[in-house]
Amino acid sequence: TEDKPDQSDEKKADLASEPKPRGFGAPANLLVATLGDALREQWPRSKIVGLSLKDRSAIMPVGRKPDACYWFDKGEFVTSTYYRDRLHPWASEFNAAKSCDRWFGKKWEKLRTDLDYEKHSSADDSSGEGTGSKQGKTFPHPFGAAEKIGKEYYDALAASPFGNQLLLDFAFRAIEAEQLGKDDVPDLLTISFSSNDLVGHAWGPDSQEVLDITLRSDEIIRDLLNYLDAHVGKGRYVIAMSADHGVCPLPEHSKAAGKNADRQAPLGLLTAAEAHLRMKYAEPADAKTRWIEAANEAGIYLNQRMLTAHKLQPAEVAATLVAWLKEQPVIHDAFARDELLKAPLSENPLIRRVQKSLHAERSGDVYFVVKPYHLITSYKTGTTHGTPHSYDTHVPLVLFGPGVKAGKRGDAVTPQACAAILANALGVRPPATAEAPLPDKLFER
Ligand SMILES: [Zn+2]
Incomplete structure (x- = not known):
C-alpha cells in the first residue's frame, strides 16, 4: 500500500525550495508507515528520535514525524529539510565542539592485548581483505592517509569502531536534550551503529577487524545500558537489538577453507x-x-x-x-x-x-x-550482503527489559518482528503493514 507522506503547506514549501537531502535517504521515499509513525499517531506527545551514521538507517525506523532524525555527513550530524529547516541547538552545539576530530592522527589499535586474535578470527593479513578508507590491511589502522581532516578521515572514522563511539556520544546528547524517558508518555529511540557494517564490508566477517569491533560493540552496549539506567531508570526501558543483515564471507577465505567460492x-x-x-x-x-x-x-x-x-x-x-x-x-x-x-x-x-x-x-x-x-562485485577486495543465503539472513535478535521472558530461543524470527515487539512494549498497535508477528510468549505479562 502506498501511503503518501504528509504534504502540509509548510512541508511542501520545504520540498520545493530546498535542495534534496544529501545521500540516499529521503522520508518521502517511504511507502509504508514505520514504528515511529504508529507511535506518533497514537501518542502525539511521544518523543521520537532516530540516529545513525547513515541517512537511510536513521530515517527508516522513525519515519515521517520524528522529533529528531540525524546522520553523519562530512564531519557533522545532519538532518533533512523534510523534517526541519535548522538543526536542533543541541545538535549544532555537538557539531561545533568537533568531538569527531579527536581521533585524527591516532590509530585504531586492538582492544585486547591478552587475546589471540588469529585464533578467534583469521590471519591479520588475509587474502581478499580490503583497506577501508586508506586504513591498510593490518593493525594498527590509521584514520586515512590524508594530512588534513576531511572526507578521507571521516570515512575512515566511520569504518572503524570509533564511528560507533561518536554516535553513542551523540545519542547521549539527544537523550538528555529531548528528555527521553522522562515522563509517562512512551518514547522511541533508534540507533543504527553503522561502523560494524562498514568494517565488515572492508575486511570481511572472519577478520581481526570484525573481531575487534565486535568486542568494542560489547562495550558500547554496556555504556548505553549504564547510561539508560542512570538517566531513564532501571526497568523503565525495553531494548531490541538486531542486525539488518549478515554478510558473505570473503570468497578468498571460503576458497581456502575448501568451499566452492x-x-x-x-x-x-x-x-x-x-x-x-x-x-x-x-x-x-x-x-x-x-x-x-x-x-x-x-x-x-x-x-x-x-x-x-x-x-x-x-x-x-x-x-x-x-x-x-x-x-x-x-x-x-x-x-x-x-x-x-x-x-x-x-x-x-x-x-x-x-x-x-x-x-x-x-x-x-x-x-x-x-x-x-x-x-x-566490481570490488577486488572486501565483501557484501543482500542474498537469501543463510550467512546473509541469520542474525541475532536480543531483547531486554521489563516483562521480557528470560531465556534463549531458537525459533525463526525476522528483525522486522521488532516493529510488533516494540509496539507491544510501547503499548501501541503496530504499523498497519507490519506483518512479522509478535513471537509467541515473548512477554511474561
Ligand atoms: Zn552493508
Missing part, C-alpha cells in the same frame, strides 16, 4: 547476457543502445523502448534472460519479477525471501540469486 566482476556476466539477447532478438540500431538498461542489487532492468520498438512482450524477454542466467555457473537461481509477484508465496524459503523482496515498480524485470559463497 568465487569473486566475479559483474561486467562479464552482463556483457554475455546482453550478447545473448542480441543474438536471440536483434542488434540495437546504434552503439549506445542496449537490451539491458541497468543492473543493480534490485535486479536487471530491460530497456522498455527496445521491447516496444521490436514489438516484444516484456514477459517473453524476461523469460529468455531468466533461462540464460540459470545456465551460468555463478548463478544459483533466476526469476522474472512479474511471474514471481503473481505466484502464491512459495513454500521454498529461498524463493519466498526473493518474493518478499520484490517490488512491482522498483525492482528489476529479472532478479537473480548468486551461488552461495560467490560474489558478483
Whole structure:
C-alpha cells in the first residue's frame, strides 16, 4: 500500500525550495508507515528520535514525524529539510565542539592485548581483505592517509569502531536534550551503529577487524545500558537489538577453507547476457543502445523502448534472460519479477525471501540469486550482503527489559518482528503493514 507522506503547506514549501537531502535517504521515499509513525499517531506527545551514521538507517525506523532524525555527513550530524529547516541547538552545539576530530592522527589499535586474535578470527593479513578508507590491511589502522581532516578521515572514522563511539556520544546528547524517558508518555529511540557494517564490508566477517569491533560493540552496549539506567531508570526501558543483515564471507577465505567460492566482476556476466539477447532478438540500431538498461542489487532492468520498438512482450524477454542466467555457473537461481509477484508465496524459503523482496515498480524485470559463497562485485577486495543465503539472513535478535521472558530461543524470527515487539512494549498497535508477528510468549505479562 502506498501511503503518501504528509504534504502540509509548510512541508511542501520545504520540498520545493530546498535542495534534496544529501545521500540516499529521503522520508518521502517511504511507502509504508514505520514504528515511529504508529507511535506518533497514537501518542502525539511521544518523543521520537532516530540516529545513525547513515541517512537511510536513521530515517527508516522513525519515519515521517520524528522529533529528531540525524546522520553523519562530512564531519557533522545532519538532518533533512523534510523534517526541519535548522538543526536542533543541541545538535549544532555537538557539531561545533568537533568531538569527531579527536581521533585524527591516532590509530585504531586492538582492544585486547591478552587475546589471540588469529585464533578467534583469521590471519591479520588475509587474502581478499580490503583497506577501508586508506586504513591498510593490518593493525594498527590509521584514520586515512590524508594530512588534513576531511572526507578521507571521516570515512575512515566511520569504518572503524570509533564511528560507533561518536554516535553513542551523540545519542547521549539527544537523550538528555529531548528528555527521553522522562515522563509517562512512551518514547522511541533508534540507533543504527553503522561502523560494524562498514568494517565488515572492508575486511570481511572472519577478520581481526570484525573481531575487534565486535568486542568494542560489547562495550558500547554496556555504556548505553549504564547510561539508560542512570538517566531513564532501571526497568523503565525495553531494548531490541538486531542486525539488518549478515554478510558473505570473503570468497578468498571460503576458497581456502575448501568451499566452492568465487569473486566475479559483474561486467562479464552482463556483457554475455546482453550478447545473448542480441543474438536471440536483434542488434540495437546504434552503439549506445542496449537490451539491458541497468543492473543493480534490485535486479536487471530491460530497456522498455527496445521491447516496444521490436514489438516484444516484456514477459517473453524476461523469460529468455531468466533461462540464460540459470545456465551460468555463478548463478544459483533466476526469476522474472512479474511471474514471481503473481505466484502464491512459495513454500521454498529461498524463493519466498526473493518474493518478499520484490517490488512491482522498483525492482528489476529479472532478479537473480548468486551461488552461495560467490560474489558478483566490481570490488577486488572486501565483501557484501543482500542474498537469501543463510550467512546473509541469520542474525541475532536480543531483547531486554521489563516483562521480557528470560531465556534463549531458537525459533525463526525476522528483525522486522521488532516493529510488533516494540509496539507491544510501547503499548501501541503496530504499523498497519507490519506483518512479522509478535513471537509467541515473548512477554511474561
Ligand atoms: Zn552493508
